[in-house]
Amino acid sequence: MTVALVPGSFDPPTKGHIDVVERCANIFDEVVVGIVRNPSKNPLFSTEERTELLQACLPYDNVSVDSFSGLLVDFTNRRNIDVIVKGLRAITDFEYEIQMAQMNRHLSGIVTLFVATKPEFGYLSSSLVKQVRSLGGDVDALVPAPVKAALDERFPT
Ligand code: PNS
Secondary structure, eight states: OOEEEEEEOOSSOOHHHHHHHHHHHHHSSEEEEEEEOOGGGOOSSOHHHHHHHHHHHOOOTTEEEEEEOSOHHHHHHHTTOOEEEEEEOSHHHHHHHHHHHHHHHHHHOOEEEEEEOOGGGTTOOHHHHHHHHHTTOOOGGGSOHHHHHHHHHHSOO
């Protein structure tokens, strides 16, 4: 039984995130989506809101949502995670991601696998979604329906 962790901020989850988790759900026995609790980042959505949004977007028996603070490798040890999976959009993601993968390997020996994101979501990020939506731009095609509803509530037009 192989358990994969897809970690991230998910503030908010985008269609790019959901695509990566769905593909992991088809490959691994179990997938844990791990939301990093990081109060210093001043997220738009609370950890509880992000948990509910991810659960609403991922109605699969083998996918669960959890959150963690502190080191990622402490969470992977605690939850008996076998592998970390990260989505890669472009070569610019690679530098930071390989650094984290190697540090995590140094800390605990855990393997990180990279999944190439769907090309149509190659430019997509939670930060851009928030910025564009807060300024009145249309992001409806880029986020799942529950996230669109949550953004509409946050930024009424
Ligand atoms: O969606 P993000 O913001 O790119 O996710 C980054 C995340 C959560 C994977 C990263 O910030 C993280 O692992 N944070 C936990 C703290 C930690 O373990 N830092 C050392 C990693 S090498």
